[in-house]
Amino acid sequence: MDYFLELLIGGLTRGSIYALIALGYTMVYGIIELINFAHGEIYMLGAFTALIVASVLTLHGMTGLSVLILASVVAVLYAAAYGFTVEKIAYKPLRQAPRLSPLISAIGMSIFLQNYVLLAQTSDFLPFPNLLPALPFLDPYSRFIGPTEFVIVLTTALATVALSCFIKFTRLGRAMRATAQDRGMAMLLGVNVNAVISTTFIVGSALAAIGGILIATHVGRINFAIGFIAGIKAFTAAVLGGIGSIPGAVLGGLVLGWTESFATGYLSSDYEDVFAFCLLVLILILRPAGILGRSTVQKV
Amino acid sequence: MKALAELKKSLGIALWFMALTFPVMVIRVNTIERVVEWRWRNMAFIGIGSFLLSFAWRLLLARKERGRGKTDTGDGTIPAVRRRLLAAPGIRQPALAALALSAAAFPFLFSSYQTNIMTTALMYVMLGLGLNIVVGLAGLLDLGYVAFYAVGAYSYALLNHHFGLGFWAALPVGALLSVLFALALGFPILRLRGDYLAIVTLGFCEITRLVLENWNEFSFGPSGIANISRPGLFGLRLTLHEATIYFYFIVLGLCLATLFVVRRLQHSRVGRAWVALREDEIACEAMGIDKARAKLTAYTLGAAWAGMVGVLFAAKTTFINPASFTFLESAMILSIVVLGGMGSIMGIVVGAFLLILTPEYLRAFSSYRMLLFGTVMVLMMVFRPQGIVANVRQVYRYRKQPESEGCAGG
Structure with missing residues (x-):
């Protein structure tokens, strides 16, 4: 039973991170129907920026929570700026192009960003400092949940709620939903579609950066390639829940996290990534619309 | 101002x-x-x-914005300068002869190191042409192409290791196994839409690599398989230099065969069906093309080439391990197709030589290789989606027959 609980919490933690990244995928897909392959790289850049800023601050004598907060804020801002720039360079000129073009451009961008970090920084794994303070109220349950797990789950929950409110209640959120429904019609009604798409990328990238910082704190080390696998898995989560749907992304992330956690715990830990991919293939074959998605009929 | x-x-x-x-x-x-x-x-x-x-x-x-309006009017009817040059028999035949001669003389003029590089480039030409069937002609974005390459390489390596099977016997076996693999995979996944297909093939590519890495009893895990035998020439004992030259000619021959077959395929009935499928699936179905079958043929034929080149790769390096079959390899082959021009045979040959030889000869660039590939993919898509050597559409014209002029529509 204890082992089960351990796996349950482990899966929840993992799943929360996938959900955070999946939100960005799902939002972008909802609006411009593009799998943003570079999204995983934005997550990696977020983690790297946080590491760099935190290291510099620590070497200049700062300690504790303030380092974490400052580094996180800078990393989130930078990731948002990267997301914005990537969209302007690689996707915006291709709005009218056939579907395959932006997809290839996205793959190119992803390879570019990976190698940019590889060449400018290092190919080694860098240790990521754990800057979270101890949370004494968790001590009785320390066998199941540590401070990082707690913070990850809490942050994901807060971010999801905040995002849902943003999309549901603000003017910009309404514009986003309108654009997702029908871009041409939204444009006719005076929605600045380019601004909406930019906002989507900025918000999605910021969420990915939060995910990146959290996972780096959890795992304790990062390198330039972490975005690739995380990106595919988050995409799996987004598809699993129904791409384009925000609660779907969270649900998909959690389902994927638990699948991985239980499969590695009870079956075999060698094939950790294989389970995720198998789940992706199965869901796409059996129910391509996802758990919460509605299947659409293509009209001519 | x-x-x-x-x-x-x-x-x-x-x-x-x-x-x-x-x-x-x-x-x-x-x-x-x-x-x-x-x-x-x-x-x-x-x-x-x-x-x-x-x-x-x-x-x-x-x-590009200005050019967009122009190309829409006369699509492919006015042959470009390049095409006109190539079509002229006075230029075409001597050029082809010079090319053939230099290809044949290459291993005797340069060192075996150079020959090896050229062999690699030719292998990538074949891979590019194989992927071109899937991506360029049929419009199926396959990010897991390297999985079939791995199947080919491992089938030769394992058959050679366990049963001592020779290169020439393994070549068709490797291709066949890849085709079977592609059939098994393609059957369920090919009905997915473009971008989902991309991600599923990517997933399959990773699964293949992970299985090869972890299933030690079957594939010897990350340490790979060594001492794979080189192709033999009627039992003659060849020195390493001679073997390199011999191998170069094998690859050259297969490459020419590939060029011939792909060229014929492109203008065949099924080739035209692929292009139609790429342009508009729904219109295609309305015209009575069996969508599933056309996609499956493209996918399996592409895989056949990957399997064949996989066997070649195993025979060339005599050592393989799962690290050779990562997603980056797929990305490299894809960028050859994208750079050269999707659907354009000539373009892919040029693209493969550019992308493989540039980092080899400009050593300073070699660490920037992947950066270059990424940049190439983005820039080509933004500025020249048709590639450096654009594919010229075959135009079929009806010749008016004198007697049918009278009865319109008859």
């Missing part, structure tokens, strides 16, 4: 990129010695580079 505005714009972009790349490009923290290295020089490079590039970017983008 306009120039000033442009200048201001570029200055803004330069500042933006300087700020954007600041943490990654300028700061490097050495966590072991606990010192921060500030590389301000990089910032200056980024600033100047992005300032100049932003001009080029806007110029090219404006040119």
Whole structure:
């Protein structure tokens, strides 16, 4: 039973991170129907920026929570700026192009960003400092949940709620939903579609950066390639829940996290990534619309 | 006035990129010695580079916008200069002869190191042409192409290791196994839409690699398989240099065969069905093309080439391990197809030589290789989606027959 609980919490933690990244995928897909392959790289850049800023601050004598907060804020801002720039360079000129073009451009961008970090920084794994303070109220349950797990789950929950409110209640959120429904019609009604798409990328990238910082704190080390696998898995989560749907992304992330956690715990830990991919293939074959998605009929 | 505005714009972009790349490009923290290295020089490079590039970017983008209206009117009916040059028999035949002669003489004029590089380039030409069937002609974005390459390589390596099967016997077996693999995979997944297909094939590619890495009893795990035998020539004992030359000619021969077959395929009934499928699936179905079958043929034929080149790869390096079959390899083959021009045979040959030989001969570039591939993919898509050598559509004209002129529509 204890082992089960351990796996349950482990899966929840993992799943929360996938959900955070999946939100960005799902939002972008909802609006411009593009799998943003570079999204995983934005997550990696977020983690790297946080590491760099935190290291510099620590070497200049700062300690504790303030380092974490400052580094996180800078990393989130930078990731948002990267997301914005990537969209302007690689996707915006291709709005009218056939579907395959932006997809290839996205793959190119992803390879570019990976190698940019590889060449400018290092190919080694860098240790990521754990800057979270101890949370004494968790001590009785320390066998199941540590401070990082707690913070990850809490942050994901807060971010999801905040995002849902943003999309549901603000003017910009309404514009986003309108654009997702029908871009041409939204444009006719005076929605600045380019601004909406930019906002989507900025918000999605910021969420990915939060995910990146959290996972780096959890795992304790990062390198330039972490975005690739995380990106595919988050995409799996987004598809699993129904791409384009925000609660779907969270649900998909959690389902994927638990699948991985239980499969590695009870079956075999060698094939950790294989389970995720198998789940992706199965869901796409059996129910391509996802758990919460509605299947659409293509009209001519 | 306009120039000033442009200048201001570029200055803004330069500042933006300087700020954007600041943490990654300028700061490097050495966590072991606990010192921060500030590389301000990089910032200056980024600033100047992005300032100049932003001009080029806007110029090219404006040119593309202007060009869009023009090409729409006369699509493929006016042959380009290149095509006219190639079509002229006075130029075409001597050029082909010179090319054939230099290809045949190459291994005797250069060292075996050079021959090896050329062999690799030719192998990538074949891979590119194989992937071109899937991506370029049928429009199925396959990111897991390297999985079939791995199947081919491992089938030769394992058959050779366990049963001592020779190269020539393994060549068709490797291709066949890849085809079977592709059939098994393609059957369920090919009905997925373009972008989902991309991600599923990517998933399969990773699954294949992970299985090869972890299933030690079957594939010898990450340490791979060594001492794979080279192709034999009627039992003759060849020195390493001779073997390299012999191998070069095997690859050259297979490459020419591939060129021939792909060329014929492209203009065949099924080839035209692929192109139609790429352009519009629904219209295609309405015209009575069996969508599933056309997709499956493209996918399996592409896989056949990957399997064949896989066997070649195993025979060339005599050692394989799962690390050779990562996603980056798929990306490299894809960028050959994208750079050369999707659907254009000539383009893919040029693209493969460019992308494989440039990093080999310009050693300074070799660490920037993947960066280059990524950049190529983005820039080609933005500025020249048809590739460096665009595919010219075959135009079929009806010749009016004198007697049918009277009865319209008859």
